[in-house]
Each structure stands twice: as C-alpha cells, then as structure tokens.
Amino acid sequence: LENFETKTRSTVSVREGQGVVLLCGPPPHHGGLSYAWIFNNNTLYVQEDSRRFVSQQTGNLYIAKVEPSDVGNYTCVVTNSKAEQSVQGPPTPLILRSDGVMGEYEPKIEVRFPETTYAAKGSSVKLECFALGNPVPSISWKRSDGTSLMRKIKLDKTKGILEIPDVQQEDEGSYECIAGNIRGRNIARGQLFVYALLEWDKKIQNAFLSLYDSLFWECKAKGKPSPSYSWLKNGQPLMSEERIQIENGTLIITLLNMSDSGLYQCVAENKYDTIYASAELRVIAAAPDFSKNPVKKMSIVQVGGEVTIGCKPSASPRAAVKWKKGSEVLHQNKRVSLLEDGSLTLYNITKSDAGVYTCIATNQFGVARNSGNLVVKERTVITLPPSNMDVTVGESIVLPCQVSHDPSVDVVFTWSFNGNIIDFKRGIQHFERIGGESVGDLMIRNIQLHHSGKYVCIVQTTIDSQSATGHIIVRGPPGPPEDVEVGPISSTTALLSWKSGIDNNSPVQFYNIQTRTPFSVGWQAVSTVPEVLNGRTHTATVVDLSPWVEYEFRVVASNSVGIGEPSRSALLKTKAAIPVVAPTNIRGGGGSRSELVITWEPVPEELQNGDGFGYIIMFRPLGSTTWTKAAVASVEASRYVYRNESITPLSPFEVKVGVYNNEGEGTLSSISIVYSGEDEPQIAPAGTSVQSISAAEVEVSWKAIAWNRHTGRVLGYEVLYWTDDPKESTAGKVRVKGNVTAKNITGLKANTVYFATVRAYNTAGTGPSSTPVNVTTKKSPPSQPPANIAWKLTNSKICLNWEHVKTMENESEVLGYKILYRQNRQSKTHVLETNNTSAELLVPFEEDYLIEIRTVSDSGDGSSSEEIRIPKISS
Numbered sequence: 001l002e003n004f005e006t007k008t009r010s011t012v013s014v015r016e017g018q019g020v021v022l023l024c025g026p027p028p029h030h031g032g033l034s035y036a037w038i039f040n041n042n043t044l045y046v047q048e049d050s051r052r053f054v055s056q057q058t059g060n061l062y063i064a065k066v067e068p069s070d071v072g073n074y075t076c077v078v079t080n081s082k083a084e085q086s087v088q089g090p091p092t093p094l095i096l097r098s099d100g101v102m103g104e105y106e107p108k109i110e111v112r113f114p115e116t117t118y119a120a121k122g123s124s125v126k127l128e129c130f131a132l133g134n135p136v137p138s139i140s141w142k143r144s145d146g147t148s149l150m151r152k153i154k155l156d157k158t159k160g161i162l163e164i165p166d167v168q169q170e171d172e173g174s175y176e177c178i179a180g181n182i183r184g185r186n187i188a189r190g191q192l193f194v195y196a197l198l199e200w201d202k203k204i205q206n207a208f209l210s211l212y213d214s215l216f217w218e219c220k221a222k223g224k225p226s227p228s229y230s231w232l233k234n235g236q237p238l239m240s241e242e243r244i245q246i247e248n249g250t251l252i253i254t255l256l257n258m259s260d261s262g263l264y265q266c267v268a269e270n271k272y273d274t275i276y277a278s279a280e281l282r283v284i285a286a287a288p289d290f291s292k293n294p295v296k297k298m299s300i301v302q303v304g305g306e307v308t309i310g311c312k313p314s315a316s317p318r319a320a321v322k323w324k325k326g327s328e329v330l331h332q333n334k335r336v337s338l339l340e341d342g343s344l345t346l347y348n349i350t351k352s353d354a355g356v357y358t359c360i361a362t363n364q365f366g367v368a369r370n371s372g373n374l375v376v377k378e379r380t381v382i383t384l385p386p387s388n389m390d391v392t393v394g395e396s397i398v399l400p401c402q403v404s405h406d407p408s409v410d411v412v413f414t415w416s417f418n419g420n421i422i423d424f425k426r427g428i429q430h431f432e433r434i435g436g437e438s439v440g441d442l443m444i445r446n447i448q449l450h451h452s453g454k455y456v457c458i459v460q461t462t463i464d465s466q467s468a469t470g471h472i473i474v475r476g477p478p479g480p481p482e483d484v485e486v487g488p489i490s491s492t493t494a495l496l497s498w499k500s501g502i503d504n505n506s507p508v509q510f511y512n513i514q515t516r517t518p519f520s521v522g523w524q525a526v527s528t529v530p531e532v533l534n535g536r537t538h539t540a541t542v543v544d545l546s547p548w549v550e551y552e553f554r555v556v557a558s559n560s561v562g563i564g565e566p567s568r569s570a571l572l573k574t575k576a577a578i579p580v581v582a583p584t585n586i587r588g589g590g591g592s593r594s595e596l597v598i599t600w601e602p603v604p605e606e607l608q609n610g611d612g613f614g615y616i617i618m619f620r621p622l623g624s625t626t627w628t629k630a631a632v633a634s635v636e637a638s639r640y641v642y643r644n645e646s647i648t649p650l651s652p653f654e655v656k657v658g659v660y661n662n663e664g665e666g667t668l669s670s671i672s673i674v675y676s677g678e679d680e681p682q683i684a685p686a687g688t689s690v691q692s693i694s695a696a697e698v699e700v701s702w703k704a705i706a707w708n709r710h711t712g713r714v715l716g717y718e719v720l721y722w723t724d725d726p727k728e729s730t731a732g733k734v735r736v737k738g739n740v741t742a743k744n745i746t747g748l749k750a751n752t753v754y755f756a757t758v759r760a761y762n763t764a765g766t767g768p769s770s771t772p773v774n775v776t777t778k779k780s781p782p783s784q785p786p787a788n789i790a791w792k793l794t795n796s797k798i799c800l801n802w803e804h805v806k807t808m809e810n811e812s813e814v815l816g817y818k819i820l821y822r823q824n825r826q827s828k829t830h831v832l833e834t835n836n837t838s839a840e841l842l843v844p845f846e847e848d849y850l851i852e853i854r855t856v857s858d859s860g861d862g863s864s865s866e867e868i869r870i871p872k873i874s875s
Contacts, residue, residue, distance in 0.1 A: 002027040004076075004089040011093040014066050017102035019132025021110060022092050024059030024076035034079045035059035038088070040072040050138065053130040053160045055111050062110055064136045071096055106184030107137035111160065113177070113190045119167045120272070121196040121224070129177030129188050130160040137179040144174035144189065169194055169224075197273045198223035204251075204266055204279040210316035211285045215253040219266035219277050227268040234262045256283045287366030288315040295359050295372040300463045301349050302379040302406070311342040311359035313368055319361035326355060351376050377463050378406035386442070386457055386470030392561055393449055393476035393504075398434070399442040401457035401468065413440025414458040417451075449476045449504055476504040478557040478564035481511065486570045491547035491577035491609070497539045498555045498567060506559040508535035513542060514566065515553050519606040523554070523566075535559075547577035547609040576610030579603065579659040579666035583615065586657050588674035590763035593649055595677040596642040600657045600669070608635060612662035615640075622652040622673065631660070649678040649764075650709055681705065681712035681760035681767030688758050688770040695750035695778045695812070695859035701742040702758045702770060712767060714760040719743050720769065721756040735761065750780040750859065751810060779812040782855040782862035786817065786837075789853060789865055798849070798870060801838035805855050805862070812857035824848040824869075847872045 004027050014020045024035060035054050037046040046061065048054055053062045059076055073091035080086075111130035119125045131137040139159040143149065150171065154163040164171050172194040178187050202220040209215060221227050229249040231238040238246065245252040249268070253260055266277045290313045301307040311321050321342035323330040332338050337345040342361070346353055358371040384402035391397055405411050413433065415422045422442075424433050430451065432443045440459065444451060452474040458467045479502035486494055496513060511533040514523040528540040535557075545551065550573045554566040583600035591597035598617055614633040617640045620626055632640055652675055658668035687703035700719050707714045716738055722731040736743050748754060753776050757769040786802040793799075805814050819832040819839050824847050832839060833856065843849060849870045855862030 002029065003087050004078075006090060009090050009092045011095055013095050013097050015097045015100060015102040016066060016068060017104075017134045018066055019108065019110070019134070020063050020066055020094065021132075022061040022063075022074050022076075022094065024061070024078070024089060026059050026076070026078045026089075027087065029078075029080060031080055031082050033059070034081060036077045036079070037061045038075040038077060041075070041091075045077070046074070048156070048158045048160075050158060051136045053111065053158045055128055055130070056126070056161070057111075057128055062130050062132065064130070064132050065134045066094075066096070068096065070094060102134060104134045104181075104183050107131040107133035107179035107181055107186050109177070109179050109186050109188050112188045113175075115190050117190060117192045119164075119171075119192060119194055121167060121169065121194055123167050125164045125167055125171075125192065127162045127164075127175060127177070127190065127192075128160060129162070129179070130158070131179030131186065133179070133181050133183070135181045135183075137181045137185075140178045140180075142176050142178070144176050147173065164192075167192075167194055169196075194224070195270075195272050196222070196224035198227055198268055198270065198275045200268075200275065200277060203277040204264065206280045206282075208282045208284060209256055210318060211256060211258070211283060212317045213256050213283075215251070215256060215260070215281060217251040217264070217266070217279070219249050219268065221249075221268035221275060223268075223270055223273060225270045227270045227273075230267045230269075232265040232267060235265075238264070253281075258283050258285065284316040285365065286314065286316045288313040288319040288361035288363060288368035290359075290361075290368055290370040295357075295370040298373045298375060300375045300377060301346075302377045302464050303349055303351065304379055305349050305464065306345060306347045307349065307374065308339075308343050308345045309357055309359075309372055309374070311344065311361065311370070313342075313359075313361045313370070315361060315363050315365075315368075317363055319363045319368075321362075322360050324358045324360065330357075346374075349376055377409060378404075380405040380409075380411070380459055380461050380464050380466050382457070382459060382466050382468045385468030386455055388471045388473075390473045390475065390505075391447055393447060393474055395447055396443065396445045397447060397472075399444070399455055399457070399470055399472075401440040401442065401459070402435075403438050403440075403459050403466070405438065405459075405461060406463075409461040409463060411438065411440075412460045414460065415440075415442050416456045416458065418453040444472075447472075447474055449474050452505065473505050475506040475561050477562040478503050478506070478508050478559050480565045481555040481557055481567040484553065484555055484567045484570045486553065486572045489572055489574060491575040492543065492545045494542045494545060494551070494553070494572055494574065495539065496542060496553055496555070496570070499538065501557065501564070501567070503559065504561070504564075506561050508557045508559050510534060510558050511537060511540075512556045512558070513540060513553060514556060515542070515551050517546075517549050517551055517606060519549075519604065526553075545574050546606050547574050548611070549574055549606050576661065576663050578664040579607065579609040579613065579661055581607040582659060582667040582669040583657045584669065586655055586669050586672035586674070588655065588672075589677075591641060591677035592764060593677050593679055594643060594645045594647045596644075596647060596653055596674065597677065598640045598642070598655050598657065598674055600638055602636060602638045603659055605635070608659070608661060609666075610661040610663050612660075614660055616658040616660055616665060616668070617642075618656045618658070618668065619653045619674070622654055624654075647676045649676065650713065651676040678762055678764045679712045680765040681707065681714050681762060683707070683711050683760070684768040685717065685758045685760060685770045688756070688773050690754075690756050690773045690775040692775050692778050693744065695780045696748050697744055697746045698748065698754060698756075698775050698777060699742060699744050700756045700758065700773075704739050704741050705760055707760075712760070712764070713762045714767075715762045716740070716760070717743075717758055718761050718766055719745065719756060719758050721745055721754050723749075723755070724753055748777050750777055752777050778859035779810055779857075781857050781860045782807045782811050782814055784855075785863040785865040786853045786855065787865070789868060791851075791868065791870060793870070796842060796844060798841040798843060798851075799838070800841070800851070800853070802853060802865075804837050807857075811862075812859040814855050814857055814862070816856045818854050818856055818861065819851065820854070820864075821849055821851040824850060 039046050051064045075091045076089040109131045111128050113127035141162050174191050176189050198221045204217045240246045243254050261283045293312050323344045335347050354376040361368050381404050384400045386399040434443050435441045456469050481498040481501045483499045485497050515526050516523050526542050527544045552569045554569045556566045557564045585601040588598040613635045617630045618627045654671045655674045656668045659666040683705050685702040690700045718735045720731040755772045755774045757772045759769040760767045789802045791800050816835045822829045851868045852864045854864040
C-alpha cells in the first residue's frame, strides 16, 4: 500500500439539504482494502447511519442530506488488513453555500451494486446501495421474484450493505434495492449467479498391472457448471487410439505393454476452475514367484469334508498352473477341481488324500514350484445331543452334549440360550457346565420360567464345528389373571369377570376370588356362585358380602404346578341395606338420682350397612307393658341417659337397644335389666380405730354399715388420711370394695401423727365421714448396719459375732438380729433370728456361702451389713 499524493484537495461547496459525495481516490495497492473517514482531524471516525455511508468498494463518503454540523474537513483513511498498514489522504473541506437551502427532492441512487455478480458456493457476498435525497431516503432490500430474504442475510446499520454469508444455490436470483422518501422512490437491480468450485467425487489410484492385462480408470468431479474431462500422460495430452479409449472421465488401455508405464493425470475443468487427479501406472514383466504368496504349508481337513489349496504366485504375464500329489500330476475329476485362479479343491476327503501337494507355475519368463502338506483328521460327531425336555419350575436338570472326535485335536464346548452365548466365567446363576474332555453337559439348577427356550450345544475344534439343539419347556404356576372387572353390585353380592393370564405351560385348573376391606386383616377367601371355579370359568358372583362396605377383590389362578400370583385388585362398594346386627353388651346403671343410664357396645362400621346410622333405645319399668322409645343419631354413641324425677333409686328397667340407618330400622337386642341411679350412702361407718404397724404403715378398721334402699347402697369404703393439716382436700385416699372392714395404709412418714376417717361409697358418690381418729407412726428402723463382723470355721459350723448396734434418738430400739445366708449358686435364702450379737450356723460346706446381718426393731428391719463370702472347705 503506497501513500496518497500530497496534493491539496479542492473545497466542496453544497447547499444545506443537498446530497454530496466526497471522493477518496486510494493510492496504488495490492490486496484488499477497507475504508473509513476522519472528520476535522478527530481521532474518531465518521459514524455511518442512514444519512452517511462509506462505500467499501470505492472508499467514497456519501452524505444523503447535508446539515450545518457537517461543515469541516474530511480525511479518507485506507487500511490494508493483511499488511496491517494504514495511510491517510489529504483533507477535503466541505462548506455550505450562501445562496439558500436545497428543497425536497426524490432519492437519487449514487451507490449501485453490479447488474451481474458471480459468487462461488460457500463464499460471502456484499451488495452496496445508497441514495442521496431530501428528506433522507430509507433503504430496503428484496428478491425480485418475491422470495423472502434468508434469515442468514445481514444488513449493516445504514442498510446500505446487504451481506449474504455462505452463499448457496438457493441464494441465486435477482435482488432489488429500494430507496424512498416522501418525494418518490428509485430502484437498483442486479442478478446474483452462484457457481460451485470443482471437487473430486472419485479419484484414480496407482495401478501395478501385469503385461497384457487391461487398465480401467474412472474419475468424477462435481461443480457448477459441470466439468469436462481430459487425460495427461507424463504431462502430455493423451488421445484415444487403437488400444486406448477415453470417454467422459474414463480411461481404458488394453493389452498393456512396458511402454504404457508412466504418470497419468485426469483433468476436470469448467470456466471457473481446473483440478487434477494423479496416479502411477506400472506394467510389470516377471517370472513366477511364490516368495510373497507361498502355498499354505499345512492344511488340515476332516474326513468327508472339502479343502481348497490356493496357488497365487506373482507373475507377469499370468502363469499357467498345474498340480502334483507327490510325483502324480492331478487332473480334473468329480473329486478334484482345478480352479480358474490356480487353486486346487478336493471333495469328500478320505484318509488316503493326505500328503504333499505341489503347485507348478509357468510363463515365458520362467517356472516356479511350491508345496504344502494336507493333514486329514477324523470328523467330530455329537454322539449324545441335548434332548427336548418338559420340566417344572424349581427343578434341576442336565442337558447332555457328548462327542467323539479325532484324539489329536482339542474340543471346546459352547452353549447358547435363545441365541445368546452363556458365559460360564461370569458365574451366571442357575447355569453350570459339567463333564470331562468329551462331555460338555449343561446343568440348570433351580430352573425358572424364563429358562424356557432353545438351547444349542456348539462343539468346536481347530478343523470343524458341530452343533445340536434341545428345547426346554418350563411349567410353573399360572401368571396373574387380567382385566378384572366388577358389576353389577347389590348390597350383598357382586359379579366379577376376568380374563386368563399366562398359563406358564400348564393349563389353569381353578380360580379363587379373594377380598379385603378396611376392616379385615389381610386377604380372605369369599363365597361364590358357582362354588367351584374351574379353569374355564371367567365370571362368578361373590355372595355373603356386607352392605355399604368398600371391597377390594383379586383373582388367583392355580394349576397342577401350584398357585400363581394374584391379579391386580378391583374396587367396589356394596349398596346400602337395613342394619341387621344389634348392639351387644347392654348394660347401665349408675348416674345420679332420677337417672336411668343405659350403655352398649357400638356396632362396628362394617356392620352399619349405610349412611344415617344411629341407635334406638327402648325401656320400661320392670312389670310395665308400655315401652319408652328414644333415638341417638350418632354412629359412635355408646351411652344414653334418661332423666325423670319420678324414678326411684335403684329401680329395675327392661332395656332393648336397636339400630337404624337411612334404609330403615333394624334389629333390636334381647332384653336386659338395668337399674336406675341411686342416692349416696346416708350413714357414716361407726367404730373407727387406727393402730401403728411400723414406721411407714398403719391399719385403719371400722364396723360395716347395715344398708337398705332408703339409707343408700354400699359398694365399698373409702379411707381418707392426712397429717396434722386439718384440710381433707390434701388427704390421701384409698378404697376397698365390698364388705371389707379394715385397710392397711403404707408409704407413710416415720414418727408422724396421722388422722384418718372412713366413708361409704356407691355409684352415686360418697356418704358422710366417720369421726376422725389419729395415730403416731413408729420411729424409723435402725439406720446403722451391724459392724466388725468376724467369722471362723470349725468342722461344719460357722461361728459369727459382731458389735451391738446403737440407735439414734429418732430410731426404734434394736430388738434383735437376722442372719440371712445362702449357697453361692442357689437363690433360696435361709434366715436365723437371734437376740444376741453372735450366732452359729450348722451348714454343709459343698460350696461358698453368702451371709449378711441386719437389725430387727418394732418398726421393721434395719440396714443390712455388706455381704460376706465364706469359701467352701477344701476336701
């Protein structure tokens, strides 16, 4: 890229509103250029927009409509991107004329793309278009044939450059640039033609051929327009003649001679491109030679088979071939075939065919020989093939596969199952290969349904392969029945239908229907009509159902092998009906005076038979003929209270409790006798007394009350006890049932004054309390255990002594001592009491003894000493 001339450029004078073109005039250069303009020596380039455009074809700056702000100096900047070099031209001044403003005028297209543009397929094309005008014209593009512009097409921000990247055949056509404003519009048109550069579809390859052979070469290229073809040999044009045929990219040379060797080129060309494909032809003349392709040194074949021994020496021209076995020349017959390519094939091999075979190859340049040995082996025969078997799931079976074979070859056994090889090395469950050298039996342990199928034993040696097939049918319990459907439904019956599932190779003998409800535990058998469902039955009516209950049904099939998996369950809800089960355990009594309390065991939800369930209560005084009837509208109710001031205490009533729902009233229970409420006892117990038993226990006693209906029934007595706090609300309480007249109270504080009173009770409550009595609990038992215990053994006697225990002021006096002793391995403890501080124990010493000593006082036993272990006497 050279520099601009330094010559000063003339001032350009235009009216405001007029369009103007500022010429760049780039200097001499090589390679592509890009253009930009600088305004007033600013470092920023002129920004292109709808009013200003820089052509990348000419470098000129176009201003569609000049404004006062455009006045100044403009400098063209030219850049060679490959050389990374830029040069600036001399500035061009732009000024406004003083003779007025330019009026509006229609667009004038100043930048036009060529009428004809050629573009290579895959290249990028840019079409330029820009117009001057007032107002500033708008630029738009379209295809002349109305085809929409491709999405890949790009427009710059001035819309003056239409770029088509990666041009394809569908981009070919006529394009229009439309420049318009309110004064009119103008159109620039141009045609885009797309051509394809040539590329090879098929090239020629090097050929090494024998003398007198024929050469066939073909080359093909694709491009637009389609290419023509010519051929060169060693850089010189090749023409058709007697032995040489050239036609549309093919070259045929017959009866090759040495002079045909050389470098050949296929030339494909059109008006845009020329490409070459080169290959070498080498014509070879040589005597027969087995060095690169000798006869196979050893061929092994089994008796009765066939074998082909190849004989393909290199030779130019091709050699004539004959075969010998030993010294005998072989001729074509029904067991011997001499093939066109020189190979020898022997059929129906016998042991006598073993030996050395020699191939003799001859042409005008010489003779060559090469030999190979034929070894004949006995055929491999499967003597005991696998058999077809019919088995039951869970059994273990053996599929036999035994062979006879030539003793000099090894045998490999392979098994396949339904076309897939069984890999015994992976430790596949169920399958195991058993047997010796000539036995390849297959054991299948715990056979399953999916093991039904085709089993193939494949026997392979280095010379042959044999196979035998056996089929196994595994019978198992049937699969689940399908498509279980329910309907119609009544309150106690439902019709079920189903379809047979897989019988697993054993016909279905029976079907069973099972059900469960939200109230049952697990699945249960149901009653059906017909009662027995044989394997041909696919519908049945389930009977004896409960009304208004959600049932889940499933069907189970069974055959001679066993019971199968159940079907998917089907849901239903039986229709409502009048309840038929009456409440049980009708009882009552208690309550307040003038009340009749009736209780019963609620009917379970599954027996309520419908919505709106409740209870009917009927009662009458014993001996009366008139029933009083009441209803309780609650499914959870278990108690009814009838209140009437005329009811006398403990009056007997006959009571029945029934059920109802929205369908009607159901069954009533049998009659039960229930008594009305009673008064609290009216009399306080007499003769109450209390005595201390120990530091933590006292005994309260009283006289029984002789009661009648007027004084209130007595069911038992309640004892209240407390310390010197006079508030009975803090008192402890303990009850006794029946006619008991004494009660021991435990867990009390030692050496403490307790008050006690007694009152009778019944279902109505408690009666008046007796006059309080008091007692002081005894002092605490001694807290110190016996100390300084000493022992010695004499014969079969243990002598013990210890110190007397002194008690504290708040503890009971020591009255004596207890010695507790037992053998080490026994749980039974013996007790010896004494008033002394010594004791003797007569015991057999068969093992160790464990002994402890504790104090005895009138308030109970005191603390025990630590346990003493006395070892047994050695024998």
